[in-house]
Amino acid sequence: MATTEGLYQRQATGLVREAGTWSTLVYNINFVSIGLMMMFALQLEPAFYPGGNIIGSYLLSLVIVLPTSLVFAMLAAAMPRSGADYVYVSRILGPRLGMMSSWINTVWWFIYGGVPSAFFARYGLGPLFRSLGLIGGNQTFLEIGNWFVTPEGTIITGLLLLSALVAIFSLGLNAYFRVQNVLFGIAVLGLGLIALVMLTSGGQTFIDNFNRFWDPSTGLTGTHAAVIAQATTDGFAEAPTDFYWTLIPITWIYLELVFNQSSAYIGGEIKRASRIQLWSMPIAAMLSIGIAIALTWIIQNAVGNTFLGVIGWDPYVSNVLGQPYPMPFSELAAYASGNLAVALVVGIGFVFWSYTWLPGQILNASRNLLAYGLDGVLPARFASVSERYHTPVFSLVVVGLMSAIALYVYATNPDFTTLVGIVAFIVSFMIVSIAAVAFPFRRRAMWESSPIAWRLAGLPVISVVGVLSLSALFVAMWAYLNDPLSGVNILDGLALKPISGEDGGLTKDFARFLIAAGTVVSGLVLFEVSRIVRARRGVRLEANYGEIPVE
């Protein structure tokens, strides 16, 4: 018999001791991917958002993300089950909205499966080999690095990564997760090393080393100055700090930071969720931003904001360096150090950050497919678990195939922009926030029995947080629809931009917005089709979710 404060337990199965505190935090930080978040902010904000203040953007992102983070944390504490929004929204607002919200995530996890698969070569392996080639004077490494960033290199490498992950997950997860801990350690070590290098080798040392390694490649004398000069000639300009241009590029930070709530998807497997979930999500967001702010400040001081701007600008406009994509800050640190071993460690560390979304996406999407299969929304095949490996092999393979298609499209079609799907995710988060507002009123007994039955000035705290989250999500949506680089830039302030272009057809941004909107309603369509098909076989799909009366 065991005793905790105010609670006495007898000898019975399942009463495990608290665990997973640190692991849950790591899981959420993994999904945030501090490396990618910083990379986008450093590559794009100084280059294309004149007047933007990166550290200000980080802080604004945190303020906008935290209410949604708390919504997920509180719902995860109240309903400690795996499945996150599928469970919360189904129970509070009904199965149709639950399916709609969950399906948005599933579809975009398929699609975004292609994005980190491409990043693996584009921002991970490519820069690693390029920097090793330039620093070590090894032409073969340089050519390998350059091959990785071609569409062929990106697709082949991404397919290998996807296949490897699907195969490993199909064979069982335990070994992978242990390896993941080690990889996370290397990635964090890489960030630490970048900070150290930038603190000791900034300023003129950085400029000298950059020129030493890049001059032979560009054939110029003083590549550093040449990149700045050409960018200025081509229209690159800096501007005094401006709130609007600090707010708009939160889009690139929000893309990663909002996924601090990923442990909600494995909520059923986290013990003492009422405590661990409640703090691990917001802490993961705050910690990620804290690290990003510190490291960004160090890098800005070492490299200079102007050079960060032109290095992001160069591939898309000036192309002095002859590279198709901007180099990540890890590569800048490698040149700053001028040391092959440092280049290797920071490069390998960044390889981890480049694809760190992917394992979680594959797992979460396959778990969702499994849940739809168990609930009868999708054919039972999706719920099948391999007897030999105890994993949902069929669902994993489906996710892998869909991600492979997305990878091909992303690598070959520039119209597939990185940010387009996030507006659909935001709709999903809005539905979850509405569920949070409604929770104490629509599921009163469940809320009152939950560990988050708190009131503030007589109002349920979760409803207040839900309203704050909804407001923050509207701000985020507004930023995406106003961001000229988002690919869904259909607003000018609050006014709608012209829907059709000069050729009379839909603008690309509006077309992409409609595609994202289509994914939002596709879950509803899927549910209705499934309901009709199952009803013909005598199964009432709605019965899965109806609450049985207690009396």
Next chain:
Amino acid sequence: MKPRLTIFFATDIHGSERVFRKFLNAASFYGADAVIFGGDITGKSLVPVVEVRPGRFEARLFGRTHAVAEGTELDDLEDRIRTNGFYPYRTTPDEVAILADPAHLRAAFTRVMAETAERWVTLADEKLRAAGIPALMMPGNDDEPMVKDLLAQGDWIIDAEGRRVELEGFQVISYGYSTTTPWHSPREVTEQGMAAALDDLAAQLVDGQPVIFNLHDPPYGSGLDLALKLTDDLRVESGGGQPLVEPVGSTAVRAAIERVQPVLSLHGHIHESKATGRIGRTTIVNPGSTYGEGTLQGVLITLEKGTVIGHQFVSG
């Protein structure tokens, strides 16, 4: 035999009053013809509700102290405790001081479990008799031996454990013990003990009549038995932020299914392993459990001409 039989099966409600009441209403809610309960009816935790002064009570729940007055407030608090699968235990400050004593705590648990189980049996008899729903019940590995005696006192519900029971043309054998767990729960057997018990039960089966197994322990390596991997000191092992899992079912249960090939084999025990599958010709199913949220997880199984024609997981 009914031409088409729909069974509602649920398991592992662990003392949640709300979930038990839902179980009693599930057959009429879903249109099922019979209900089967797969074991583990009693709770694991007890929350002292201390009368700090006459008519005023205090209890600690989820880290917060709730101070309430006798009457509606106290009833609401106790309901909240029950919904989470805990037993509210009205007591005094003097008794709380000695609850740390294992013998005294065991006695308190026994008292509250017996009172609750007895009340539930009466309630089940009333409700299910009125609805005309056959109900096969059994204790699980977490239930003290006295629970079986209490279930046997039901005059409508049937304590189905350890014998062959007829159900609309099917023959059902039930066994609620599990193989050894790290917690040494009240009703555990070794794999050999499990095999022997299942052999005895299988020997009671009549040839030519379709068979249903109702065995608390799931078959090993079936996907119905994936539990969190634990260290020796009962901590969850994790890596990369994800808890690790491993199969923990019974090899003897699996062997019995492979040998007898019932049309249906119903299981519980591993709450987080909601799943279905097949072992040979047998449909195997574990609906899992989320009793702590006040939700009844179950499965509706439709049988026709001696075979399973469909199943549907439900979450009420």
